Amino acid sequence: MEKHVVVIYPHPDDESFGAAGTIAKFREEGVPVTYLCGTLGEMGRNMGTPTFANRETLPEIRKKELIKACEVLDIDLQMLGYRDKTVEYEDRDEVARHLKGLLEEIDPSLVITHYPDHAVHPDHNALGAAAIEAVRLMDEAKRPVVWAQAISRDYEEVLGKPDIINDVRKHFDKKMEAILCHDSQAGGILGQIKNYQQMNSEDRDAVVEQFGKEQFYTWNY
C-alpha cells in the first residue's frame, strides 16, 4: 500500500479529468493524497455556459471549484501560486527546488504528474518536467515512484504502452462528481457530459470509455 500520494498538475480540473479515479481508489484504501496545484487556471478561455465569469473574476471562481473538487475527492490541497500559461517561462530549476522542498516535507511514496513533452499544454509539460527533476534531486533512498501521464494524440506510438493502466469504472461517479465541480469550465468537454446520467446507453458507454481508464508511465530514473 502507498504511504502518501502527491499529485502535481498545473490547473484546477487537471486532477479531476486526469486522475480522479486513481485518487478515489487510493482514498478508498485509506492512503492520504495531496494535490499540489500549480496555478488557478487564471487564463482559461471557458467562462461558464452561459458565461458567468470574466478574466478578473475567473481565478477566485476556479479556486472555489478546486477546493470543492478536493473536498469531493477527500484530499489535501496546496496551491503553488504560479500563473496559468507562464509556468514554462519560470526558471525550471527554481520550480524543481520549490517542489523538492514540498515533497521532502510530505514524504510521499508516489508522485503523479504529467509526462514532459507529451502532455499538450505548455504548463503540463513544464510542471511535469519540474516535478520529475524535483524527485531526481532528492536523496535516492527517499525518492518516491513517479507516474507520468501523457495526453498527446500520438503518445502510445512514441512512448509505447503505458505500464500503469487503472480501470477506474468503479469510481466513475466520483470522478464525474469531481469533474463537474469545475463548473466554469463547462463550455468544452464538460458541456457534453454534464447530463451523462440521463444519456442513452451508447453515449454513456462512450463517456465511460473516455474517462474510465487512467494511464501512466512509471518514470525511469
Next chain:
Amino acid sequence: MKQIKINDVQEKLEQFINKQVYVHVETTNGAYASHFNDKAYNVGAYVRNAAVTFSQAKIVGDGKVFRAGLKMEMGWIYAEGLTDWTIEDDNKLLLAGHDREGRLMVSLQISETPFRY
C-alpha cells in the same frame, strides 16, 4: 459581462484619457487548438499591466462586434472582435470578445490601478 453598448463604453474609455493607466491585452484560441484540430494553429498574445497613457480612445463597430483603439504618444493599442463589457471592482473597464460557446477570444482591459498579478 453584458453586450457592448457603444455609447456607454465610449464614455468609460474617455474617463481614462490622459491618465496613467494599466492595460491588459490578450488574444487566444486556447492551448488545445492544434490538439483538437491538427489543421489549427495555436496563437495568442498577452500583456498584463502595461503602464501607459493615451490621448485618444475610440470604440467602433457594427452594433454586434467592436474594435477599440487607444492612441499613445509613441504608438497604438487596439483590439478587435470585442462583444461584451463590464466594470469590475475599483473601476476597471473590461472588454472581451467571446465565441459562440462563450469562450474568451480577445480582451482589452483598462484600469487606473494594477490588475492582480
